[in-house]
Every structure is written in C-alpha cells, then in structure tokens.
Amino acid sequence: MAEKIATRAAYGEALAALAEEYPQLVVLDADLSGSTMTKGFAKAHPERFYNMGIAEANMMGVAAGLATCGKMPFANSFAMFATGRAWEQVRNSIAYPRLNVKVVGSHGGLSVGEDGATHQCIEDYAIMRAIPGMLVVSPCDAPEMRQAVKALLDYDGPAYLRLGRLAVESVTDAIPGYSFHLGQGVALRPGADATVIATGMMVQMALQAAEALAAEGIDVRVLDMHTIKPLDGELVLKAALETGCIVTTEEATTVGGLGSAVAEFLAEHHPVPVVRHGVEDVFGRSGKAQDVLAAYGLTPAGIADKVRHALKLKK
Amino acid sequence: MSGPRAGKNGKVNRMEQTNMHDLALTAARSRLLAMEMVHRAASGHIGGSLSAMDILTELYFRVMRVNPEQPRDPARDRFVLSKGHCTPALYPTLAQRGFFPVERLKEFRRIDGQMSGHAEMHHVPGVDMSTGSLGQGISAAVGMALAGKADGRDYRVYTLLGDGEIEEGQVWEAAMAAAKYRLDNLCAIVDVNGLQIDGATADVMPSEPLDKKFAAFNWNVIPVDGHDFQALEDAFAAAAACKGMPTVLLARTVKGRGVSFMEGDYGWHGKAPNDEQFEKARAELAARIAELEGK
Numbered sequence: 001m002a003e004k005i006a007t008r009a010a011y012g013e014a015l016a017a018l019a020e021e022y023p024q025l026v027v028l029d030a031d032l033s034g035s036t037m038t039k040g041f042a043k044a045h046p047e048r049f050y051n052m053g054i055a056e057a058n059m060m061g062v063a064a065g066l067a068t069c070g071k072m073p074f075a076n077s078f079a080m081f082a083t084g085r086a087w088e089q090v091r092n093s094i095a096y097p098r099l100n101v102k103v104v105g106s107h108g109g110l111s112v113g114e115d116g117a118t119h120q121c122i123e124d125y126a127i128m129r130a131i132p133g134m135l136v137v138s139p140c141d142a143p144e145m146r147q148a149v150k151a152l153l154d155y156d157g158p159a160y161l162r163l164g165r166l167a168v169e170s171v172t173d174a175i176p177g178y179s180f181h182l183g184q185g186v187a188l189r190p191g192a193d194a195t196v197i198a199t200g201m202m203v204q205m206a207l208q209a210a211e212a213l214a215a216e217g218i219d220v221r222v223l224d225m226h227t228i229k230p231l232d233g234e235l236v237l238k239a240a241l242e243t244g245c246i247v248t249t250e251e252a253t254t255v256g257g258l259g260s261a262v263a264e265f266l267a268e269h270h271p272v273p274v275v276r277h278g279v280e281d282v283f284g285r286s287g288k289a290q291d292v293l294a295a296y297g298l299t300p301a302g303i304a305d306k307v308r309h310a311l312k313l314k315k
Numbered sequence: 316m317s318g319p320r321a322g323k324n325g326k327v328n329r330m331e332q333t334n335m336h337d338l339a340l341t342a343a344r345s346r347l348l349a350m351e352m353v354h355r356a357a358s359g360h361i362g363g364s365l366s367a368m369d370i371l372t373e374l375y376f377r378v379m380r381v382n383p384e385q386p387r388d389p390a391r392d393r394f395v396l397s398k399g400h401c402t403p404a405l406y407p408t409l410a411q412r413g414f415f416p417v418e419r420l421k422e423f424r425r426i427d428g429q430m431s432g433h434a435e436m437h438h439v440p441g442v443d444m445s446t447g448s449l450g451q452g453i454s455a456a457v458g459m460a461l462a463g464k465a466d467g468r469d470y471r472v473y474t475l476l477g478d479g480e481i482e483e484g485q486v487w488e489a490a491m492a493a494a495k496y497r498l499d500n501l502c503a504i505v506d507v508n509g510l511q512i513d514g515a516t517a518d519v520m521p522s523e524p525l526d527k528k529f530a531a532f533n534w535n536v537i538p539v540d541g542h543d544f545q546a547l548e549d550a551f552a553a554a555a556a557c558k559g560m561p562t563v564l565l566a567r568t569v570k571g572r573g574v575s576f577m578e579g580d581y582g583w584h585g586k587a588p589n590d591e592q593f594e595k596a597r598a599e600l601a602a603r604i605a606e607l608e609g610k
Binding site: 071 | 452454456465489492495
C-alpha cells in the first residue's frame with residue numbers, strides 16, 4: 001500500500017532535511033509550529049527558528065527584512081492567517097520588493113474540519129494569485145511536497161506554498177521518472193474524452209473519479225497542476241486541443257483560483273467548455289474533515305458529475 | 316568636533332559631517348530640495364518630511380555607517396523609512412550624501428522617472444527597504460536586526476516612524492518581537508509632530524503616553540528634540556550604548572518645520588504648494604541657507 005502522509009508532515013521533514021544544504025534558510029512561525037510541522041526544524045536548528053507569536057502581519061515584515069540581508073525565510077501559519085490576515089504585508093513588504101520569502105499556509109481548504117469556517121481558508125489561491133509576481137504552489141502528496149520545498153529553496157523570489165492537514169495517499173511516486181518543476185504540471189493519467197486539472201489533495205480524488213468514469217467508458221486525462229501560478233499554459237492548451245473539454249478541481253472557492261486561471265487562459269487561447277469544481281462561493285462549516293468535504297461535494301463523485309456535465313457542453 | 320572622523324571600517328568618509336553648522340546647512344538644503352520636488356510633482360508629503368529632515372540628516376551625515384559607492388555593502392548600517400511617504404526627506408538626504416545625483420530628484424513621482432512616491436529599494440540607491448504602507452517598515456527593520464545578530468555582524472538598524480503611524484497594530488507586534496529578541500542593534504525613531512492627515516493625533520487617535528507605552532513593551536526610551544543636532548547625537552550615542560534591549564527615540568518635532576506658514580498645520584500633510592506658496596516657501600528656505608552660508 002502506498003505511503004499515506006500529510007503534505008504538512010512531508011514539508012516539515014523536508015525543511016529539517018534541507019537545513020544543512022541551505023545555511024541561509026530560516027523558519028518563522030506564528031505559534032502554530034506543532035500544526036504547521038515546523039517544530040522539527042525548530043528543534044534541530046533553534047538558532048534559525050523564530051517564533052513570532054500570534055502576530056502574522058509582523059512575521060511577514062520580519063521575514064522581508066531577513067530576506068534583504070540574504071536569509072531565505074519560510075514564514076508559516078495556517079493558510080487563513082498567512083494569506084488572509086497578512087495579505088497586505090505579503091503584497092507590500094514581500095511581493096512588491098520581490099523579496100525571497102516563502103509564505104507557507106498550512107491547513108488549507110475545508111479539510112481543516114472541526115475548527116470550522118473561520119479556519120477553513122478557501123480563498124488563498126485566489127488572493128495570492130492576484131499579487132503580481134507571486135508563485136502559487138499546491139503539491140498533492142508527500143513526494144511532490146519534498147521536491148517542491150527544494151525547488152522553492154532554489155527559486156529566488158516570493159512564493160506561496162499551501163500545505164494540507166490530512167494524511168493523503170502518495171500518487172506521484174508511481175509515475176516513472178517523475179520530477180517536480182515549478183510551473184510545469186504533470187499528466188498523471190492519459191485520456192482522450194475529457195481532462196481533469198487538479199491541485200492539492202483533489203489530485204487523488206480526480207484519479208479516483210477517472211477510474212470510476214473509465215468503468216462507464218469515459219476516458220479521462222488527469223493533470224496534476226501543483227503550480228497554479230504561473231500556470232502551465234502549454235499543458236492546458238494541449239489538453240484542450242486533444243480532449244475538447246476541461247474540468248478543474250480544487251479544495252478552494254471556485255472564484256479566482258485554479259479554475260479561474262484555467263478558464264481565463266483557455267478563453268484567450270482556445271475556448272472549450274471549462275467546468276469548475278470546488279467550493280461554490282460559500283463558507284465552510286464544522287465537522288469531521290471527510291464529512292465536510294462530502295457536504296460540499298468535494299469527492300470523486302462530485303468530480304465525476306462535473307466531467308459528465310463538461311462532456312454534455314462539449315457536444 | 317571638527318573634521319571628518321574615521322569610519323568604523325577605518326576609511327575616512329569625507330562626506331561625513333561632524334559639525335553642527337554643516338548639518339544645519341545640509342538639512343536646510345534638503346528642505347529646499349524637498350519643496351522643489353513636491354512643487355514640481357504637484358503632489359507629495361511635505362509636512363512630515365520637513366519635520367523629519369533634521370533626524371535624517373543627523374543619521375546619514377553623522378550617525379550611520381554607510382558608503383554611497385557601495386550602497387549594498389553587507390556591513391552597512393540600515394535605515395527603513397517606516398513612514399514611507401516621507402520620501403521628500405529621504406531622497407534629498409540620500410542625494411546630498413552622494414548615493415545618486417541631485418538631478419535625479421526631478422524624477423520624483425513622474426511616469427518617466429524611477430523616484431517613486433513612496434520609498435522604493437530597487438531603483439533608488441541607498442534605500443534599504445520599500446515602504447509606504449504604514450506600520451510595515453518597523454517589522455522589516457526587526458528582520459534586518461535579527462539577521463545582523465544571526466550573522467554576528469555589528470551593523471545597526473534605524474527605522475523612522477510617524478506618531479500617527481504607530482496607531483497601526485503591527486507596530487506593537489514588532490515592538491514585542493524586538494524586545495523578545497533583545498535587539499539592541501535596533502533603534503526606532505518616532506517623529507512626534509503631533510499631527511496626522513485628519514488633524515491632531517490627540518484628536519484622531521490619542522497615542523500618549525508614548526514613553527510609558529514603549530517602556531511597557533520593554534524598550535529603552537529616550538525623549539529628544541528632533542531639531543537639535545547635539546541632542547540627537549547624544550541620543551543616538553545613548554541608544555548605541557544601551558545593551559540587551561531596543562531603543563526608541565521619541566523625537567519632538569514641528570510638522571512643516573522651516574516654512575512659517577506650514578509649521579504646525581496638518582493641512583500640509585500631503586498637499587503640494589501652488590506657485591505662489593512655493594515662491595514664499597522657497598524664499599524662506601533660501602534665506603535660511605544663505606544665513607548658514609554666511610552670505
């Protein structure tokens with residue numbers, strides 16, 4: 001059975017593992033190091049870890065200041081507070097001066113579960129994507145996350161990285177020769193009838209949906225779009241040309257995120273039906289993570305419904 | 316005090332000024348340059364720039380270890396203009412200090428120039444951090460001070476805030492962090508001119524007692540006359556001598572300082588003078604320069 005591990009856990013391991021190779025790497029957290037999984041790094045390298053307390057706005061500014069002095073800060077909190085509370089600090093103190101800060105949001109999306117709507121950030125892709133020059137990265141599994149952390153360390157500039165709370169099945173390690181490149185999506189499954197473009201843990205659900213649809217004779221391609229910005233236009237265009245319709249799926253609002261990015265791109269390059277799957281412009285609620293996801297249709301069945309709809313539009 | 320002193324790097328910096336008369340003259344010239352910038356651009360923040368001018372002059376011409384020929388020298392002292400709208404104070408100071416030609420001040424706020432309305436670090440040599448959104452600069456300064464400690468460097472970090480700016484909650488988040496990490500290499504200066512865009516700070520959002528607030532946040536607090544170069548020199552020296560905690564200078568100033576009809580009038584926070592007002596201001600500032608030049 002494939003490894004099942006949360007992307008936040010893989011992230012924490014990767015930070016600690018890469019600490020020696022990258023002596024300028026420093027980690028900041030806002031009193032959530034046990035949840036964001038930066039605790040391991042903090043324990044191994046206390047002199048390179050800054051707990052900034054429950055003060056995300058200041059944390060982002062401090063990270064910016066560290067970056068002006070050659071440090072490589074990773075600034076961590078829940079996605080809600082890293083991107084929401086501190087949005088303007090990320091925009092004005094990090095992105096505008098193009099400083100080498102990685103903004104890391106853990107517990108993205110509805111799978112926060114029990115904590116409810118105040119902590120279920122569904123807008124992070126949209127609001128980070130809106131900032132000029134900001135990378136938006138959302139790996140789907142542990143192997144991808146480990147490579148993403150290294151790629152982000154090698155990238156000199158501002159970026160947002162989303163981590164998930166739930167343990168998820170690893171799928172990218174089954175792809176022969178898989179390697180992570182910022183801005184390059186990955187075809188995880190071939191298909192000719194429709195394409196599902198997924199990010200984060202919706203990738204695994206998209207693969208399950210494709211499997212289910214195959215039983216109905218529908219041949220679905222699945223793309224893992226770990227980088228939402230910059231979008232891999234080449235891969236999206238190829239899918240539009242070859243399969244004629246697209247479904248996007250993300251554990252986020254359908255307003256402004258991956259679905260919007262794909263729809264915007266195709267509207268300007270090769271219009272085909274694009275059906276967006278995600279949280280449909282409503283807030284989340286409390287409940288066990290799987291129950292919350294199911295209540296909002298974030299399931300393989302939910303994706304399959306959207307694919308059937310896209311196929312109807314295609315005709 | 317006479318003649319250039321040897322910098323901490325052992326190199327004598329001829330631009331460095333130790334003479335209070337010279338500092339006053341430099342500040343007077345910067346005030347005129349600031350007035351010309353704002354008048355030419357027909358926009359900009361003149362009131363708070365005039366109040367901060369003596370502080371910036373003291374910093375860049377006497378206190379800070381900087382080298383205009385190597386504006387990114389890792390060993391340099393840093394300055395963050397947290398009240399980032401006061402570029403009419405910072406840019407002329409940097410220009411006179413030799414970071415770029417005074418001529419470039421004509422680019423201020425122009426579409427065909429690189430002198431952005433708020434402080435910008437990539438196109439204006441000598442600017443250490445892009446600022447403008449209030450409350451954010453001090454956090455960056457904390458980050459720079461942390462990096463200095465982490466790397467075992469002895470540079471100092473200065474940041475200038477407005478007394479209206481400190482209404483931003485982030486300032487106090489930063490204040491807590493600076494105290495937590497015992498950043499004695501950090502010195503904040505609050506330009507206490509008592510006025511903000513909508514009126515008196517005491518009316519818009521009372522922030523006094525500032526000394527007790529910062530002291531309660533575990534900062535070393537030094538009240539100072541922000542227009543007295545000797546007092547500023549002594550205060551910065553006391554700040555550098557204080558170990559184990561950050562220092563804040565509460566610099567009492569006059570908004571619009573140096574121009575009779577602008578002094579103490581909050582209406583000049585972000586307004587440019589018209590031609591007639593400019594001529595009047597220019598005449599006053601030029602007279603002050605001539606007086607200091609002994610003409």
